[in-house]
Amino acid sequence: MSIDAVTVDGVTKRFGNHRALAKVSLEMRAGSLCALLGPNGAGKSTLLGILSTLVRPTSGDVKYTAKGEAIEDGAGLRGQIGVLAHESFVYGELTGYENLEFYGRLYSIDDVQARARQLLDEVGLDPKARDRAARTYSRGMLQRLALARALMHEPPVLLLDEPFTGLDREGSAALARTLARVREDGRLVLVVTHDFEALDGVCDQVVVLRRGKVVLDERCESGAFGYSDLKELYHRFEE
Secondary structure: OOOOEEEEEEEEEEEOOEEEEEEEEEEEEOOEEEEEEOOOOOOHHHHHHHHOOOOOOOEEEEEEEEOOEEEOOOHHHHOOEEEEOOOOOOOOOOEHHHHHHHHHHHOOOOOHHHHHHHHHHHHOOOHHHOOOEHHHOOHHHHHHHHHHHHHOOOOOEEEEEOOOOOOOHHHHHHHHHHHHHHHHOOOEEEEEOOOOHHHOOOOOEEEEEEOOEEEEEEEOOOOOOOHHHHHHHHHOOOO
């Protein structure tokens, strides 16, 4: 299965009397990286949860398509999505290697040990920490391991919520390189972030949410947005 696009059509989400999203519509394509920006409380994490199929919208639809055909929601679709959320979803008593091996076996990955080593190298997790229990990790180490977990099954769709949190400059640069590679591989990436500098030259679509509504959806058709472009687009609708 190769997902070509994700289309959000008039999605609204309410939690009791609170409206988190209001008729959100947008489209994201394979081979692109979309930066989802907005102030705290704008609805970014809620939208990511809906895109991951873990949260159901109150109204509206999200459509995943492969070769122009809609993919029905279910375990098959969820297996095509990699998610990095505020919760790391790693097991504290397992080591870095053991966490990746566990998730790799869930997805029936061939040569899971080699895949785990490759990803831990790519995300830059300290070799000395890889055989330690994850509960001993710093915030930045957990973030690197959680990213490797999300990438383990090479999902065609990658949804990342504040992935640069807790990373030092070197870690942020390594993550940006990984995201650029994933995008070049033809996959679809959505990144919720406040870190414009980390996405310099990496993203080619910017969506800005304010009070649960899309106030900007813009693509760069000739490459990728730079740091100054991202700042200008974000502040264009600042209240």
